[in-house]
Amino acid sequence: MSETIYAIERLAPEHDLGDFDCGQDYYNAWLARHAEEANARGTAAVYLLVRRRDGIAPRVCGYFAICPTMVRSDGAPRQIERAMMQQAPGWLIAKLALDRSLRGGTWGRELLREAIEEIVRSADRGGGQVIVVDAENERVFDWYRAQGFLGTGIDNLRLFMKVSTARKYLNP
Ligand SMILES: CC(C)(COP(=O)(O)OP(=O)(O)OC[C@H]1O[C@@H](n2cnc3c(N)ncnc32)[C@H](O)[C@@H]1OP(=O)(O)O)[C@@H](O)C(=O)NCCC(=O)NCCS
Helix, strand or coil, X not given: CCCEEEEEEECCCCCCCCCCCCCCHHHHHHHHHHHHHHHHHCCCEEEEEEXXXXXXXXXXXXXXXXXXXXXXXXXXXXXXXXXXXXXXXXXXEEEEEECHHHCCCCHHHHHHHHHHHHHHHHHHHHCCCEEEEECCCHHHHHHHHHCCCECCCCCCCEEEEEHHHHHHHHCC
């Protein structure tokens, strides 16, 4: 019987990005039109969730893009603001999206966990104090909050997680 494997892979030329559909045109278009260039030029590192099954072409079922960034402490919730410099080195989850076929279950959390794991690995080598993500809207803001990110939500959809907290998130 053929086995189905889901793997996180760094975006490479052999990946077929055309079939991906997360239900949001913006995220579909970014993957199809901009991800390769961003990945190649180093503006972001793009990772894919790829489904592999014997005899069937691999299918991209999710992706995330991360990059280093400078994070300003204003706009951060108190407990994070206190722990960081006014301008701190950090990491941005620039994109994260899941194919419709996998939405509504545990795969969204899994994909986010993979993104955080990749960031923590990078921070262990190259530093960085805080992880940030800019939610698309309030629904997505609430989703990130449910996953442990903190944000004030007051005229500001940016969410934060300290890298030290992320380490605990990965190894509870
Ligand atoms: C964010 C995401 C990975 C989470 O996946 P998941 O854990 O399977 O969660 P769901 O897809 O069930 O989404 C959770 C809730 O957020 C809502 N939601 C997700 N993305 C949304 C968006 N872009 N706009 C509005 N609502 C959104 C869903 O409708 C759902 O609402 P419900 O609980 O009332 O049904 C996935 O929803 C996704 O790929 N969304 C589209 C891309 C996106 O918006 N990414 C966020 C980048 S900041």
